[in-house]
Amino acid sequence: MIMFVLREKNLMRPIHLLVMGLLLMLVTDASAGDRLSVYTVNYPLAYFAERIGGDQVEVVFPAPPDVDPAYWVPDQAIITDYQQADLILLNGANYAKWVSKVSLPRSKMIDTSRKFKDRYIYATDVTTHSHGAEGAHAHESLAFTTWLDLSLAKLQAAEVYKAMARKRPVSEMQFKQNFKALAEDLEKIHEGIKAVVANDPDRALLGSHPVYDYLSAGYGMHLKSVHWEPDEAPSFSQMNELKQVLEEHQAAYMLWEEVPIPVSVDQLKAKGVASVTFNPCGNRPENGDFMTVMKKNIDSLKIAYR
Amino acid sequence: MIDSLYLAWQYIRFNKFKTIILVASITLIAVLPLSLEILLAESERQLLSRAESTPLLIGTKGSALDLAMNSLYFDDEVPELLTMAAADRVYDTDLALPIPLYVRFQTRGHPIVGTTFDYFDFRKLKIAKGQPLTILGDCVLGAKVASELGLGPSDSLVSSPENLFDLAGVYPLKMQVVGVLEPNHSADDLAVFVDIKTAWVIQGLGHGHEDVTRTRDSTVVLKRSEGNVAANAKLFHYTEITEENLDGFHFHGDTSIYPVTAVIAVPHDEKSGTLLRGRYLESEDAQQIILPAEVIDGLLQNIFRIRNVLDAVIALVGLATVLVILLVFALSLRLRQREIQTIFKLGCRKAMIGRMLLAEILIILLVSGVLCSAVLGVVDVNAEELVRRLFVG
Numbered sequence: 001m002i003m004f005v006l007r008e009k010n011l012m013r014p015i016h017l018l019v020m021g022l023l024l025m026l027v028t029d030a031s032a033g034d035r036l037s038v039y040t041v042n043y044p045l046a047y048f049a050e051r052i053g054g055d056q057v058e059v060v061f062p063a064p065p066d067v068d069p070a071y072w073v074p075d076q077a078i079i080t081d082y083q084q085a086d087l088i089l090l091n092g093a094n095y096a097k098w099v100s101k102v103s104l105p106r107s108k109m110i111d112t113s114r115k116f117k118d119r120y121i122y123a124t125d126v127t128t129h130s131h132g133a134e135g136a137h138a139h140e141s142l143a144f145t146t147w148l149d150l151s152l153a154k155l156q157a158a159e160v161y162k163a164m165a166r167k168r169p170v171s172e173m174q175f176k177q178n179f180k181a182l183a184e185d186l187e188k189i190h191e192g193i194k195a196v197v198a199n200d201p202d203r204a205l206l207g208s209h210p211v212y213d214y215l216s217a218g219y220g221m222h223l224k225s226v227h228w229e230p231d232e233a234p235s236f237s238q239m240n241e242l243k244q245v246l247e248e249h250q251a252a253y254m255l256w257e258e259v260p261i262p263v264s265v266d267q268l269k270a271k272g273v274a275s276v277t278f279n280p281c282g283n284r285p286e287n288g289d290f291m292t293v294m295k296k297n298i299d300s301l302k303i304a305y306r
Numbered sequence: 307m308i309d310s311l312y313l314a315w316q317y318i319r320f321n322k323f324k325t326i327i328l329v330a331s332i333t334l335i336a337v338l339p340l341s342l343e344i345l346l347a348e349s350e351r352q353l354l355s356r357a358e359s360t361p362l363l364i365g366t367k368g369s370a371l372d373l374a375m376n377s378l379y380f381d382d383e384v385p386e387l388l389t390m391a392a393a394d395r396v397y398d399t400d401l402a403l404p405i406p407l408y409v410r411f412q413t414r415g416h417p418i419v420g421t422t423f424d425y426f427d428f429r430k431l432k433i434a435k436g437q438p439l440t441i442l443g444d445c446v447l448g449a450k451v452a453s454e455l456g457l458g459p460s461d462s463l464v465s466s467p468e469n470l471f472d473l474a475g476v477y478p479l480k481m482q483v484v485g486v487l488e489p490n491h492s493a494d495d496l497a498v499f500v501d502i503k504t505a506w507v508i509q510g511l512g513h514g515h516e517d518v519t520r521t522r523d524s525t526v527v528l529k530r531s532e533g534n535v536a537a538n539a540k541l542f543h544y545t546e547i548t549e550e551n552l553d554g555f556h557f558h559g560d561t562s563i564y565p566v567t568a569v570i571a572v573p574h575d576e577k578s579g580t581l582l583r584g585r586y587l588e589s590e591d592a593q594q595i596i597l598p599a600e601v602i603d604g605l606l607q608n609i610f611r612i613r614n615v616l617d618a619v620i621a622l623v624g625l626a627t628v629l630v631i632l633l634v635f636a637l638s639l640r641l642r643q644r645e646i647q648t649i650f651k652l653g654c655r656k657a658m659i660g661r662m663l664l665a666e667i668l669i670i671l672l673v674s675g676v677l678c679s680a681v682l683g684v685v686d687v688n689a690e691e692l693v694r695r696l697f698v699g
Contacts, residue, residue, distance in 0.1 A: 073553070079440050083423065100561075101552055103439035103501040105423035107403050 036168055039085040041096040042069045042282050044147040045112060047290040048157040049089060051182040053164055056171045060085070061284065069282050070144060073098045087163055091156070093120050095144035110163040112156035113146050120146075121213045145211045145280050149218025150190035150294075154183050189294045193219050196301045205304060206245070206254040206273060211280050224249045230256050233263040246271060253304035276300040310658065314665035324638070325670060328631060332674035333681070335624045339617060340678070341685045346613055348689040349696070350606050356492055357602035359429075361579060362402065362571040364392055364586070367594045374601040377568040379493040380409050380417040387565040390502075392593055394562055399585065401578035402571040403428075408505040409567050412466045413481070416451050419497045420505025420566075428572060431494060435459055436485030439501050442512075442555055443547025445481040446499045449489040457483050462546075463498065465508045479508045480546040491694060506557065506564050507547070514544035514555035571595070635667070 036057040040046040046061035053059065062078050063069040074082070079102050082088055088104055090096070092113030113120075121143040147153040161179035165172040197219040207216075207225035216223040224245055228234055234242070254268055255278040265275045278300050279285070281293045288296075318325045356378050365373040366386035375381035396404035405428055408420035425431075426438065436459030439446055445463060452458060461483045481500060489495055506512045544551045557564070573579030586595040639646070646659055685692070 076440055080437070083438065083440075100503065100557065101442045101555060103423050103441070103444070105427070106397075106405075107424045107427075 036087060036164065037085045038087045038089060038164075039082050040089040041099065042091055043284045044153065044281060044290055045089040045091060045156065045160065046284070048153075048160045048182060049164070052157065052161050052175050052178045054174065054178055056168065056174065057164065063283060065284060065286070067283065070095055070097075072096070079104075087167055089160060089163070091144060091146065092117075093144040093146055094142040095146075110159060112159040113152070115159065116146075116152060116155055119152065121217055123210060123213070143210065143213035145282065146214050148212065148215035148280055150186050150193065151218060152214060154186045154190070157182055157186065185291055189291070189298065192295075192298045193301060196298060196305050197221055199305045203305060204249050204251040206249070206251040208254055208256045208260070211257060212255060212278070215278070222249075223255070224251070228254075228260075228264065230258040230260040230264070233261065234267055239267065242268075242271065242273075246273070255300070255304070274303075276304050310661040310665045311669070313662050314669055317662075317666060318669055324634070328634065328670050329674050329677065331627050331631060332671065333677045335620075335627045336674065336678045337681045339620045339624075340682055342613070342616065342620075344682065344685050344689050345693060345696075346609065349693045350609075352690070352693055353602050353606065354599060357598040360570055360598045361573055362582065363596050363598050364388075364396065364404075364569040364571055364593055365567070365596070367592060370594065370596045370601045371605060373568055373594075373596060374598045374605075376409050377407050377570065378598055378602070380419060380497050382417075384410050385567055387567060388569075388593060389562065390564045390566055391562045393566065393569045395593075396569060396571050396582070399582060401582045402573040405570040405572065406502055406566040407568045407570065408502050408565065410565075411468065411505065411508050413463050413498055414455060414466065416448075416455075417497050418445075418465060418505060418508065419499050420502040420508075421499065422502055425499070425570075428570065429490065429492075429494060431490055432488045433485045434488040436483070438485055439499065440484065441547070441549070441552060442501065442504050442507060443479065443482055443552075444484045444500070444504070446485040446487060447483060448487055448495040448497045448499070450495040451498055452486040458486055459484055477543060477545045479504070482547070491690075502566065503557070503561075504547075506561075507555065509565075511564055512555060512557040514547065514551050635663075639663070 035055070036053060038049045038053065038057050038059045040049060040059065040061045042063075043061055046059050049057060049059045060081070061069075062074060062081065063072045082102075082104055085108060088109045090099060090109055090111045092111040094100075122141050123143055147156060157179060161175055165175050168175075193215075201220050202222055205221060205223040207223050208228040208230065210225040210227070212221075212223055212225060215221065226238065226242060226245060228238060251273060253274050253276055256275055257278070257280055259277050260275055268275055278297045279293050281290055285293050357374065360378060363373060363377055365377075366388045368386045372381070372383050372385040376383060376385050390406060393404040393406040396402050403424060405422055405424050406420075407425075409417055411418040411420075419425075423439065433446070434449065435452075436446075447455075447457060447463075455463075457463065463481045463483055465478045465481065467478055481498075481504065487494065487499075500508075503512060507514075544554060547555060571579075571582060573582055583595050586593060649659060650656070
């Protein structure tokens with residue numbers, strides 16, 4: 001009899017554990033259901049949303065880690081997920097062009113750069129095309145890495161905060177506190193870059209890609225961009241173009257989005273140009289977060305402005 | 307009294323033809339105005355319910371009725387266009403949710419309604435088959451469009467050209483049917499819904515073609531100068547949007563200057579609605595904000611005026627019929643003079659003869675009343691469907 005009771009007890013233990021586990025799952029699911037579902041089109045916005053929303057939001061940035069979110073196009077299932085989110089955070093400035101080609105609910109879309117539309121930067125070296133009676137036009141004339149001017153990034157974060165507070169007024173105080181802390185951190189980065197550039201604002205720099213327009217304009221940098229890829233060796237024509245650029249823009253450093261392949265580094269070195277990495281952080285970094293990447297970027301700038 | 311009724315009933319049975327004509331005349335004269343009353347009340351309810359569920363409408367100053375009819379019932383008459391900036395204006399006030407509408411194009415006799423995803427939530431439209439709009443070129447069909455055209459998800463539908471003689475005009479767009487809506491018993495059942503950007507593609511404001519700045523086909527290039535590549539007429543414009551060529555579709559310039567026919571404004575609360583209306587009071591403002599319920603109510607007042615005329619005509623016809631019926635009875639009495647004298651000679655009092663004639667009239671009126679109630683009952687039960695057929699199609 002005693003043996004039977006003991007066996008019974010042993011049998012009951014896993015059942016208890018199972019029931020408790022199920023209850024725990026239900027509780028977790030319920031709290032997840034209560035969280036605001038926020039979808040973003042790039043990592044900086046996802047980071048801002050995570051910082052501001054804390055445990056009140058579930059932030060989803062569905063782009064794969066190996067793509068540039070500016071040119072990534074989600075599949076149908078992911079577009080449906082975007083449609084069902086509580087908030088869709090957009091960067092604006094024509095970033096993520098897929099947004100203009102799909103149907104998303106406007107009531108949920110927040111264009112975080114809309115308030116500073118007048119500060120958008122239009123690229124001047126774009127080849128236009130014309131056909132019919134429409135006249136010349138280009139498709140990629142807007143620069144979109146707005147967050148690289150950290151003062152603009154702060155404005156974007158403010159829009160994220162406002163949208164979340166409007167969507168969930170009960171958590172407004174918490175969002176406000178979190179936003180304040182984030183804004184302070186962004187301000188520190190902003191001041192850090194400003195201080196580095198202030199050492200020598202006239203120093204000529206090169207950008208490997210035209211993604212530094214807002215960085216350059218926001219901090220008064222003297223920067224010119226070419227079209228080089230970090231994982232491709234420069235072609236003959238690219239080297240020629242560089243030669244022409246260097247004749248009137250004597251830069252000693254080129255900023256790269258990622259660490260370039262050694263061939264590029266060597267060929268640049270031969271021209272007297274050293275390479276440093278300034279990661280725009282459009283996608284989620286392998287290590288660290290937006291702030292750690294930006295701090296590393298300041299260190300890179302310190303080298304370039306040494 | 308029973309004997310009078312018995313005699314009257316026997317007389318009516320004997321003169322079937324005359325009785326049928328009398329009953330039919332009385333029934334018709336009662337049924338016509340009362341049925342009209344029921345149908346008009348139902349149409350008023352239906353028209354007003356759609357208008358009342360649309361809190362505010364913004365359009366270019368002009369005919370408020372055209373604006374309301376086009377936006378609520380997708381009428382052919384296109385109001386003066388305004389730009390997408392009108393929707394942005396509402397959005398910027400933070401007082402209401404703007405839902406732009408572009409109701410201008412047609413496909414196989416049905417209106418194409420360009421709007422945003424929010425419209426479906428606003429009108430509580432549910433997908434019965436397939437999925438909601440996802441990418442440019444997708445369309446969702448109203449329930450009646452789907453059944454009339456025999457189309458469903460994975461079929462396609464081509465937009466109709468605005469003008470058949472405009473040979474240099476925009477190519478019709480082949481739209482992909484991705485879903486069919488549940489019946490809503492409103493104008494939505496008869497519409498084809500697309501994203502507003504797809505409506506702009508239909509108009510030619512957005513289009514898709516290969517990248518001429520990167521093309522290797524020199525025969526499409528008319529002139530290549532520094533900073534610009536001019537393409538010739540050989541440049542192929544896509545007439546269908548697929549996942550493969552979606553990337554080649556683009557809009558030129560700022561989409562805030564693109565056209566819309568109206569903007570539905572859904573205020574966050576009553577106070578926001580009042581404040582928003584206040585923003586459109588200035589006389590220099592090129593836009594107007596209307597309360598659709600007021601406009602449709604005004605329209606119904608006009609209908610009521612027409613109804614009064616109809617009522618007067620029916621009353622006159624009714625009066626004439628009553629006079630004819632009285633004449634029939636008077637003539638009938640004359641014809642029955644000998645019969646009445648015989649009854650009198652048989653010992654029947656004059657009062658008894660009067661009661662018998664009254665019983666005849668009562669029976670005829672009673673039968674007409676029963677018939678009239680039956681017809682009105684049928685009309686009342688089917689009024690909703692009848693009005694939908696008359697107004698919705």
